[in-house]
Amino acid sequence: ELKVEQNPLFLSMQEGKNYTIYCNYSTTSDRLYWYRQDPGKSLESLFVLLSNGAVKQEGRLMASLDTKARLSTLHITAAVHDLSATYFCAVDLGNTPLVFGKGTRLSVIA
Amino acid sequence: KAGVTQTPRYLIKTRGQQVTLSCSPISGHRSVSWYQQTPGQGLQFLFEYFSETQRNKGNFPGRFSGRQFSNSRSEMNVSTLELGDSALYLCASSPDGQYNEQFFGPGTRLTVL
Numbered sequence: 001e002l003k004v005e006q007n008p009l010f011l012s013m014q015e016g017k018n019y020t021i022y023c024n025y026s027t028t029s030d031r032l033y034w035y036r037q038d039p040g041k042s043l044e045s046l047f048v049l050l051s052n053g054a055v056k057q058e059g060r061l062m063a064s065l066d067t068k069a070r071l072s073t074l075h076i077t078a079a080v081h082d083l084s085a086t087y088f089c090a091v092d093l094g095n096t097p098l099v100f101g102k103g104t105r106l107s108v109i110a
Numbered sequence: 111k112a113g114v115t116q117t118p119r120y121l122i123k124t125r126g127q128q129v130t131l132s133c134s135p136i137s138g139h140r141s142v143s144w145y146q147q148t149p150g151q152g153l154q155f156l157f158e159y160f161s162e163t164q165r166n167k168g169n170f171p172g173r174f175s176g177r178q179f180s181n182s183r184s185e186m187n188v189s190t191l192e193l194g195d196s197a198l199y200l201c202a203s204s205p206d207g208q209y210n211e212q213f214f215g216p217g218t219r220l221t222v223l
Contacts, residue, residue: 035214
């Protein structure tokens with residue numbers, strides 16, 4: 001059974017600082033997605049990572065995938081308040097449902 | 111392209127009642143998945159429909175059911191509602207191509223009193 005673990009689950013960081021969210025998974029896969037969820041809202045797709053070594057960047061967020069280590073990271077550079085949200089990773093094994101991590105609740109404070 | 115739409119957006123029911131939620135996927139998407147999200151359990155997969163057939167099912171009781179129509183629109187039904195069914199129900203569609211990226215709708219917030 002595929003297990004997906006995110007850490008940390010809660011993250012409070014100061015504006016302007018850098019930090020990394022980790023997503024570890026237990027079964028080999030080369031497809032992983034990152035989503036963002038604002039309070040009371042739905043999930044918004046952020047990144048699609050489809051191969052080992054894939055790196056995607058959008059603004060202050062950068063995601064990467066290491067399939068050998070079964071690890072994806074979401075790096076936040078110079079955090080701003082607007083990045084406050086919950087971030088989910090989801091692993092894709094093919095013809096089975098995506099398996100989501102529990103989410104990392106990020107709070108960026110001044 | 112229009113995104114995934116869900117109706118209704120908010121719903122209040124009482125225990126024992128039943129409820130039907132509706133989801134219209136992105137045009138051209140044939141796969142529709144349903145998820146339940148609660149603060150305690152997080153995001154849990156309910157079921158997935160593809161071409162009117164249930165392709166995958168999560169670990170939920172039989173009170174939770176769904177179906178998909180020929181136009182890919184999907185409905186899910188919960189019978190004999192319990193307090194614990196209060197949750198945000200999310201529908202997601204996927205083009206079912208080489209990978210399974212899900213595009214989520216705004217959700218239906220169900221409150222059971």
